[in-house]
Amino acid sequence: MIVNLVRREAAGHTSVYAMQNVRIINGLTGLQVNPWGFLLPLTALVWAATLGSLLWVLTILNTLSFLPTNATSRASFCSVRVLLQQDVVWPAQWWWWERLVHGLWMLTVLVLAKSYAGNLMSLLAVRYVPQPFQTLRDVLDHPSVAMIWQKLSSYEQYIRSVKSGVFREVADLEKEGRLKFHTQAQYLTSLDTLVREGDHALVDAAISLRSLIALDFSQKGRCDFYISRDGFMPSLASMWSQKTNPLIHAFNKRIGRLSEQGLITYWMENVPNFTECDNIPKKMLVTSSISASNIWGVFVLLGGGVVAGLAVWCLEVFVKPCKEH
Missing domain, CATH: 1.20.5 (Single alpha-helices involved in coiled-coils or other helix-helix interfaces)
Structure with a gap:
């Protein structure tokens, strides 16, 4: 059981044999295509630098007052046409420095366009696997997703007693029907019927969630769920008994030996296919x-x-x- 203040006042516990974080599990909705992926080959900094360079070229072409107005405006517009990959007419009255500026600008745009085109073709062949819920805030900000926590657990006790912060916001979700408490015996059914659809997120200790995914993988033969990267609410686990139970000291010695030998970790992770879905790829290459x-x-x-x-x-x-x- 998890160690907390209320339980320590009521019972005695052995030495700690495991430390774990709480994480979020949600269903994978399949491969999706990003329709705005054509913007991704260039970062925001590159887009800003490109527009800044264009403004710099326009400034050079328009600040020299000794050029005729018509020639200057025509040369300035040609810089925009170069960036848009349109044809450019070279008037005979252009000065040599004007041709030099446009030549350098055309080389810059050529390198940029070729790099963009190559990366874009590679990007169109990539599908991304959405994993939107990595923190509690992600779930809180999604109005159509409900949370499932373990019933009659230390987590439920903490959520119901907290007065402020993000966990107070979690507790308030119960009024909206977005907070549910299920027992561990209900987890497999909840995982298969609620979490798999993506409109529910199960929140529990990471070791429990990994075991659930492993059991589901053994049944279905595929990874249909992902676990959040971020963990929270670190907790300690130990065995519990009456406060005056003399066997606690004997258990402490044996727990220490088992921990040193790695047997406790082995037993907790001794689930078939326990690591099969640990590293789910976020992106996949397809040939469609x-x-x-x-x-x-x-x-x-x-x-x-x-x-x-x-x-x-x-x-x-x-x-x-x-x-x-």
């Missing part, structure tokens, strides 16, 4: 062809650009007659 579900984000971005362009065009058509009058 590109479909609309892979790249619909590109068409959304394209449609948004077309709508914005039409809006600007309509505004120009409306404003021009007004200026003439």
